[in-house]
Amino acid sequence: METKTLDIVLDVKVKVTVQLGSCLLPMREVLELAPGSVVQLLQNATDPVGLYVNDKLVAYGEVVVVEDNFGIKLTELVGSVQA
Secondary structure (H helix, E strand, O other): OOOHHHOOOOOOOEEEEEOOOOOOOOHHHHOOOOOOOOOOOOOOOOOOEEEEOOOEEEEEEEEEEOOOOEEEEEEEEEEOOOO
16 A cells, blocks of 8 residues: 555656755855856865755765766765665
C-alpha cells in the first residue's frame, strides 16, 4: 500500500540546482560588474559542488561534461554513511 501511495508523487517535477560556489561582494562591486568581469568564488576548483532539490542540499558531486553539456557525477549523498 505504501508504494501505491508514493506513485502519486513520483511524476511531480522538482527544481534541481547545482551550486558551483559563492562569495560575498559589496554592492559597490556588484554594480561595477560588466561583461568580462571575473567573480572569484570562495571554493577551490577541486571542491565538490552541491546538488539541491527544491533548495535542500541532497548530494555532493563533481562537474563533468556530457557531450556539449555540463553534468554532475554524484560522489556523496548527504546524510549517507560511506564505507
